[in-house]
Amino acid sequence: MVVIMHTLNLTINNKPYHFLISGTESLAQVIRQKADLTGTKIGCEQGTCGACTVLVNEKAVLSCISPAIRYNNSSVTTIEGIAPLHKLQEQFVKQGAVQCGFCTPGMVMTALDFLKNNSNPTSHEIREALSGNVCRCTGYQKIVHAIEEYVKQNKIPETSATTFKSNGNDNKNLLSIVGTRQPYLEAEQKVTGKADFADDIPIKNPLYCRFLRSPHPHAKIISIDISEAEKMEGVKCIITGKELPVTFGVLPVSQDETAMAVEKVRYIGEIVAAVAAESEELAENACKKIKVDYEILKSFFTIEDSLKEINENEKIHSHGKNNNNIHKTAELRFGSKQEGLEKSVTHSEFNFSYLGLNHAFTEPHAAVSWWDEKGLTLISATQVPHYLHRALAKVLQVPLYKVRVIKPNVGGGFGGKSDPFTHEIIIAHLSRKTGKPVKVRFTREEVFINNHGRHPTEIKMNAGTNADGILQYIDADIKIDGGAYGSFGVVTSYYNGVMLQAPYRVNNFGFITKRVYTNKPQCGAMRGHGAVNPRFAMEVLMDDLAEKLNMDPC
Amino acid sequence: MNYYKPKELTEAVSLAESANGSGFFIAGGTDLWVNYLQKNTEPTLLIDLSEIEELKEINISKNQIEIGSFVTLDELIRNPLIAKHFPLLATAGLSIATPVIRKTATIGGNLLCENRCYYYNQSEFWKNAAGQCLKNCGEICLATGGAKGCYSKFVSDMAVALIAVEGEVEIVEKKVIHKIPIEKIYSGDGIKSKNISPDAILKKITLPVEKYTKTYYRKLRSRKSVEFTSLTVAMACDTKNNIRISIGGIAQKPLLLTGDSSTPVEEFISSANKQSKIIDNDLFPRVYRKEMMGVYIREGMRGVGVVG
Amino acid sequence: MRFKNFIPSFTTTVGQYRITSNGVRESLEKVMVQSKWKERRGKLPVGHGLGVACGFFISGSALPIIWNEYPQTSVHIKLDFDGRVLVTSGASDIGQGSDTMIAMVASEILGISMEKITVVAADTLLTPVDLGSYSSRVTFMVGNAVKMAAENLKEKILQAVSIRKNIEISEIHLYQDSVTSNDGKVNLNWQETVDITTAGVGAISVTGKYISPKLGGNFKGSGAGLSPSYSFGAVIAEVKVDNVTGQYEVLHLWGAHDCGKAINPLAVEGQLEGSWHMGMGQAISEGLRYYKGLILNPNYLDYPVPTSLDTPEMSTNIIESNDPEGPFGAKECGEGALLPAIPAIANAIYNATGVRVNELPITADKVYFGMRNKNNKKQ
């Protein structure tokens, strides 16, 4: 295939640039990769998150879905061009509108563009204007307030300079900093696009990693042929599961995952091979040339199926003692349900069901790694550098003292970046083999495939009270769908039950949780880990009991 | 990939003709490019329409309004003429995509945006894993499990609104200009959803002014922004009490139902039910969308002043 | 009814959790007053509903994931010739503001301004171990460790000054970037203080750590959910349901959360609002759907995170129960607040329609068919 290259002249932030591009590069790619202006973020590459918003000829544009070639001789303004610190940005900082900061550049650009045409908006109009920009951290409230404050300030004549640090308390016994409203230390870096997230870190001559992922939910790997892919231009290294057979997992009791599938794949999207090449595109193309022979195995997609008795060879993991795909059963009982039942005059029982959730943080996973005389350095969007450090040492079989994990700015986690991940181990290994830095970033789809989100759940719960509305018992039967691997699942299994023992006093309380393996992306910890779904059930039961007793639910 | 940015309409037409079907016009690109990223289209030639000035105008003459195909949805929403004569279009425009997308997305591109389906608007990886469906040259329809046909969903909200007010398009096809009612653009085939040839350019949209004074529009989606339609109903009633109901999101093409104020609501609803081909390829279940179609039609009839 | 059942402060639960500070009562009272619960509930216009729920969550898991005797977190502070106070910690700021919290705590204890404090965090070469940002543990555990380290540094500083100036330690204070004595004779600015402290010894390094107290019962599984303190909260939601279509809107959320003490109220509010928003997402729209093991909606278009237009104004209330073991009384606020948001919305929908939807997310179709079934039963 002949790639036709085109010249592209752009003025970005008042500076002229000349690029040679293929027709298919997006404006976001050019801005980030060619002009090194990484304040513009990529969150979805589908026009659905707004993180990539820039101004082209003074008009807001989603740079991820704009072919760069269209903008020859145009003038582009990115977040870096709003220098030094716009009054609106100042309000973002001051009002706490910046948390992880990944959505922030896009928010600021969108808001600035909007305010040009509407300098005195209502709060609803502001919400309308931002409605294509996803923020997963703030609930939007502080962002809306920041814009409102900016509008207000613009209306009244300038007062004395705004001070962020309210550190003026002369009484030595009173707290002077603790309890004051402090913008984040790095908020200004984030709001100006200077803060580096994992994919923004400048690296000299890196290789780029892409993955070949399984198209089957459950299959034996018969053979993998990388010969054709290896010969491709720009391809530096290809690895498969056999090279990294050591298992890992965040919990010591669930070391059930390998860096890439070794003998079989357990969900669609599981990594089977990885390529390091001179560009993402070359790596991606090489992945397509890897040939894998699979033998399809029976798949399990539902809790119901995974609870059933099956043959040994149908099990998703062979390590379990049972003849089913149950991963963990957690059960605790306190007091006596019988007693609770006897003392109750009102009962409530419901079946609850819940879809699984993804954390949907705005920054897709990204990481970079290299080796030098100190050993391995891995910079990754992680919530758990320490556990990642341990997993890297274990799987790569290097001493703990030869590993270094650095967490840069992270664009939200909510539990979704709290496991050590396969891609982190893979690039560490690729950079060891190639002697070069290796970078990786996920697409939004890969974030979903990686998942580790809230478990799909089924709960049958009942509770009863005496005539005064005092709880006498709670009993819960919980089933959670863990997907293909363990992750935090053992803890999740317990949390689904134990978190019911407060805030209401209950003396007769019991639960059983069964976590099953299925051939789907794995579930793990997500904000409110394990406690969210049973809490929903409990609070609905309380509502129902109160109504039956004709009492105020409060 | 080759790329051209012609300044004249005629040049754009000849470029397209020379590409033998593999050329694509790009207006806002907000639909085309997302489909390209999902490898649903692979243009070898892009013909950028952004410098053809005659496509960007909104003009009003005594009894009709003309909207150039390159008018962006944002411009349309803000245009005082539109606000005055066609509040329906402003409402429909506001219900499309997101505020930033609307600054790039054009009305012409909206009319010609591709049908959608859960099983089609996915990555290349996804479609390989699921198996390609009929719309991607596969053997079966993943959504229904059958092989009879593709039921990809018609999603242009602006088309639905325009059809209700008797919109027509001026098309330059094989150097000939012709004018057709908007609903005639759509084939009803989920795989190849348009009747017009790939090298035809949509020039402008024309609408009769002051004919449809009472209108109704409602779009079903789970959030108030971003999302494509699960069901869009637009309705217009003219001064002689003729009623046009246009429905999107429930078949491969928009439905058009016509009648007048004496037509029983039930008749409209049963006709809509008969013609719709709702399948489960949407966040909302099929049955709900079907029920809502009736509910919205009923509501719309009241909205345009017909008590059903 | 909830008030009657609340577990008190300073007690143990049936599974032997040690409950210390507990602001659930205050939380619920607060949102009731603010939402005018008593006056409005039951008297709302047709289609409107108010619902309530409470929450409870851990504030740091008392047991580490990998069982060993290393503390749950360890913090170092270094003071050198330049007067910069370098705090190193493994804590992972992922947008929740833990670096800022660390600087605030150090600044508070040391009595020096925040600009002199530099936080280097989450680099396993340079910073001592912290187990990570999960189980809402960072403010409680790292905050305590920073406090301890800062106290150690302060002691060293005051000791050095006391020797040099020949004055009792109890007579001098480190405050507002200077060391002064009660009698006014000593008045050292920060650089002078630093010079005295480092004289003859060079850079000063101190450490702090956090080890959770021994907690819990003696049965298998007793360790799950043990935490040195627990957070509590309440949410009241108001919804408006279209009785013909089942489509509804969350009009307002009133939330209150007991975070012990808000070290940084701006950050706490942000955590609470973000939590309620995320809870609302699970309540109204979010959910992964599958087709033969493939996620059908692996993108932001079909996985519907509520937009700014779907998100209502929230009334945000911080309840401070001053936890006896938390740093300055603080405990978690980053996760627990999410919990009551979901059932409060569901209960509000019930209040509005008489329909219980016990399947999340509560999409309009479920409300619609729920209402229809109910009406059919009536007839």
Ligand SMILES: Cc1cc2nc3c(=O)[nH]c(=O)nc-3n(C[C@H](O)[C@H](O)[C@H](O)COP(=O)(O)OP(=O)(O)OC[C@H]3O[C@@H](n4cnc5c(N)ncnc54)[C@H](O)[C@@H]3O)c2cc1C
């Ligand atoms: C996140 C997101 C949400 C969206 N939500 C909605 C929604 O709610 N409702 C909705 O209707 N759409 C929606 N869209 C789709 C799209 O943005 C709109 O339909 C938009 O109006 C398309 O216009 P465009 O100018 O960008 O079209 P383009 O992508 O440029 O073109 C679309 C098609 O029309 C052809 N074309 C364009 N102009 C002409 C012309 N003048 N003559 C001949 N052919 C032409 C192109 O070749 C292409 O095949 C959404 C898109 C995204 C990314």
Ligand code: SF4
């Ligand atoms: S309706 Fe069927 S054939 Fe058409 S796009 Fe969807 S899955 Fe494919």
Ligand code: FES
């Ligand atoms: S909208 Fe461009 S990256 Fe999400």
Ligand code: FES
């Ligand atoms: S601050 Fe908006 S996504 Fe994190």
